[in-house]
Amino acid sequence: MIKVVAGSNSNKVSISLLVGGWTGSRFFSFLVGDSQNRTIFSKTISWAVEKYKFDGVDLDWEYPNFQGLGCNxxxxxxxxxxxxxxxIWSKHSPV
Known part of the structure; x- marks a missing residue:
């Protein structure tokens, strides 16, 4: 992944870490449901951004308080x- 991001950046293309999406939002409520989980989730995203040198993060929760896919x-x-x-994310975010 580090090579992919570096190669993209050398061609003036930004790479962001995408978390969630239509089929990836199933457990967002759990991931941010209490203070401890919010902190762990935030630190985990920050770790991935720093390790792989992502240019940004897209948190795509579909949808808070709504059954987007039907199994959320x-x-x-x-x-x-x-x-x-x-x-919390704004305190930990490296990007």
């Missing part, structure tokens, strides 16, 4: 919880 785990306050995660 939900927590009643997903939208508020996601905002709490974003506050």
């Amino acid at each position: 785990a939900l927590i009643k306050d997903d939208s508020k919880i996601f905002l709490a995660f974003k506050r």
